[in-house]
Amino acid sequence: MPVSSRGGYDIWLAFGGNQRGFLLNKDENNNLIYRPGLSPSIVPPLPSGAFTYTSIHPAIEYPLGFEDWTGGAGWDDVDMSSGERNALRVYNYSQGVDLSWGIRGYISPQVQTGGAVTSTNPRKFIWSEEFGLFAINTRFVYEWTGAAWTERLDAGASATLTDLIEYTNIADTYLLVGSASGVYRYSTDGITWTSVDLSASAPAHRASTTAEVVSGTTITPTEPAGATTDDVLLATVNCTSGRTITPTDSGWTSIGAQEDTGNRVAIFWLRRTASAPSYVFTVSGAAGPIVAGVSAYSGAITLGVPIDVSAFTTNVSGTSHTIPSVTTTVANTRLYFLLSVTSAGAPTTITPPGSATERYEADPATNWDQDTEASDQAQAAVGATGTFTATTGGAVTTVTANIAIRAAANAPDRDTIRWAVRGASSGNSVLWSLSSSGDVRNSVNPTLASSWSAADTVQVGQDRNTIAGMLVIDNTFYIFRDTEIVSYNGTTVSTVYSSPTFRLSSNSARPFLWVDGKVYFTYSGVFYAFEQLNNTITRIWPAKAGNAELNGTITAIGGDETNLFFALRNSAGNTYIMKGDPRKGTISLNGIDVYPFHTWAYRGAVDCNALLILPADADSFSTTNPHIVIASGNNGNYIILPRAGLRPEDDANYLFDTTASRPIYGPYVSWGAKAFHKDLNLGAVIGSGMTANLTIAIQYQAAGGTATTLATATAAGRTAGAPTAAVEFTTLRYVALMSTNVNTSAPVLFSLALHATLKPPRRRLWYVEVLVGDNLTLNTGGLDTQGARDLELFLFGADAAGLRMATSEVTVYDLFENTYNAHLLEAQGLGVKRVGDRELMIVGLTLAETR
């Protein structure tokens, strides 16, 4: 008994719940016409252009050449499937290899030691013909003095220096350093520094008045001299006990009232408007003695209740009287002390607390019970004030009060987080200061605190909002702060660009106005360009979001007339100095505009929070070459740039990094066919200047794998090597390692190449010839009972549900009892054989496996 799973048939075909067994035709040699095979290899799309062919057959070894890096860094992988030629012009990143020269790769320039800038990272460098090269960190100002950084200013351990600028007026040229407090410093020689204190202050006493009524029910003190809009007025009315004190003007608000033996004190506040209020206060009951006093304070908050906190108390008869403590909630309040004598007796002399300044004492000459004295003092700190003690000339009982008045806008120090110079006034250029709360002030004589204007009416920022910088373009300020860029023309603040995701880090780079008139700035680790002419934002780098290495925060931006540089501190804490020139236009890669930037220098775990390009100058690091000074942790170091028109190998002053095996990591590439495997055949490197010590090695690294060396070039020209074992991959990248043991010469990389052979997926393909007839002889014996008509309909027709084999997925149970899914590609009758009165049709079927 046969046990073949085919049963009596050679093959079975099934679709849509229908299945039929088929017997195969035989050829002249009596062989079954069953011809399985593999589908033809597909032809993947590949880059065109430099190649003379547009598609690659899998039989061909296909070299990918990497010899043009003008697309820049930042590409973990690239998609070549669309024939994007620029995919080969980008790379992932390098660490110590400079690919910014387009078609030549050099070892990065060597970082030269400048010196320590104790003891925190330099935050900014400036250079001027007048003063030379200076650096600031959070506490110190240093000057490069030819051999070392020399400390020029120590602002103290608690200082936080913020910005350094050179300013010139008709009198002199100054270096100014701002701080997070209200104190800034200036110097006219860079050596001697003078502090100017613009610290915030408590509300100021403007003037006070008093009034006395021997016997009456109303009292009307006069307005304190000079009282003006937004002044806070405090009115104290003192009468005999048991009465009600009512202001005529409803604008007065009671702060509180306190009554003791035979005496009543009530205190009111009012924010003066442009016109004076009514100062008439009415006392209920029969006519009696009344004393009143009014004090006016400027610099209090102009909106909301100006009284931060208040307290009243009474004191037993004595000469020493306690003024209660209050707990202030804001800084820079003005404590207003009140003492009112309540015991009957002759008028007595009242002495305020020793720290306070008496503002008035209403001390009638007659023997009245009422006697009131007011004093005040500034309270900078927030919190409990503690009690105070006032004294009287005789033993009396008293009511005392302590009232804290809020300073305007919570009155931060008039700190300076950024300087700017804009416009001119009376022949002087104008120095502008931007505070952390967004206030803008100006001065033309920074030597005087009094020269500073009040804050402009509008603010360019919000209180305590992070501000990266303020730049002036065409006499307009542009302030780069969290979530937005605003412009300020001196009158109007406009939001130029706003995005809730524009976020600054504490070490975000300051915006930089480059020679192209655009401001380059950073938010959230992205490098942008702002064009003031049309208020447009352009994302410069990275072109493609997402890079495992080049991410993090841009901590410094600078540039010269040819290139922009920025420092990128990645999420692992390693810093790259990036170099590029956005003016050179973009390339397009996979539909993305790319402004190429290169990983020009690698600093590892050394932060770079400031950089500045300097010309060759006696006051800078080099008298022959332009160079770039970079913050290197707590040091100010520098890198020599080649002189104009020279390449690194052409400039004898140029120095190369001698750290061994500086890598270039290419993008993962798929040979245009990421979906299937390839075999790596060869790696090659072409360059010049290679020797036994000046080497370039090429490695391959498959996704998720480790880098393996293919060849190491020790001589100029082409050096190639094959993997020692089969390397099958889907995506793969090159890693090139460049080394030199002397800083005066280095190998030059011209090209890297990886050769691979594509292995497109192949699936089964069958050509079979099946018999369609009645009573076909089964392999197991017996006769087929399906019948010719049934088989013909199965092959060519539709079933009851309308399904057709031609348009359905077909299950193939093949001659070897394996099962596959397939599509019917072709069904062609090959002839009908007549045997006696019977017909036997032969049908050729071409089936292609699908899954």
Add this chain to the structure above:
Amino acid sequence: MARTGAQLLTGFSQFLDDEFASTTTTTGLVTTLVDTALGRWNDRALIGAWLRPTGAANQYAIRRISNFVQSTGTATVLPAFAAVTTTAQAYGLHFYDPELKFRALDQAAIEIVDDVFRVIYDETVTTDGINDEYAIPAAVRRGPAFIYYEVPVPVQPYWNFLANPRGDSLTSWTLAGAGAASVIYTPSTTSDILIPKYGTSCTKISVADSTATTYRQVVADMLNGVTAVLAAGRRMTMGMWVYCRIASRVTIEFRDLNGQVAASAAHGGAGWELLTVSGNVSAANTTTLTAGIAITSGVVLELYWNNAWFFYGDRMPSHFYEDRALTVLRDDTNQRIILPGPIRSKLQLRIPGQAALTQLGTTAATQVTNSVEVDIYSAQLLFARAAEILLGFQMLKSPQLAEVAARIQYVRARREELRTKWAYRMPYSKIRGPYD
């Protein structure tokens, strides 16, 4: 030893490598049969094969498998069975239609008659002394090449225990049967050229309608010292010439204490026939030894008997003289033998010939129990020819002539091989001299 139809179907299937028999493992449906043993085939492998239950429900019904699920061993059939398939039900699986197998076997039984056949000894023709031409009995399909005529066996030798064995006396014989009668028949003239066969008279027994009748002699009446005890454990044979024209009613038998020991084949109704029967008497026999005629009930019947023997042994002696001068005439309606001249009357002619093997028939219930005169060796010839015929059926239907022809060629070769080994051989008549 003949083989039954069931045995031949199995053997033939094995010859074709198309034999699988099993029993169901669970109850199925009228449309399904379930046997996990079928799991040796995977899905689709059994589609187009045939199921034939051999026991219990749906016995011998043949159904085609339209679907099969290997995981459960469930075969779906078309059309449905008459009854639900039961568990532990025997069945056979065939890729060749079993019905065609039976048909091929029957056809082969006919076609291999040259090699495998039945040898026929027909002794139903009695000479009348005046004819030299007789009809060939229907049982003889091939032949005869020569005939024998009878040399009568002595009826009263010392070894015959029967008393009055000529039938010319009713003494010692007992007739039992309502309405039956026995008389001594003595023709008044010599014009009766057939009865009695020997001597001048014989016994005539007339049996009434629907009456079973016996005509026996008990041991007490027998001669030559035989007793029931002496016969115990012995093989004995009885022979009796009986004339009857009604077939299948008359047999001869002998009995012991347990009843009938053996009975002869029924009389064929062709005239004089020598009925013989052999059997073993019970070893415990002590009292009974009876021999005689048994007539089943039926229509009115008359018979004559003339000369009978009952003796120790297992073969009835017979003597026939060969006469090879013979002409055979045979067509569709006439089958005649012509002798050189008349032979004296009342002698039996022994006409040897051949006949094809017995047919199994087309009745499902009986084709399995019917037997064919082949043993396990000669059956191979039958199978080989049946295979040829089965494939010949396909040849007649299938357009794949070459495919089928190759198979036929194979089985034909096998048949030729088997034929040289297992074909029956008929001895040729010896060559005689002109003076024999």
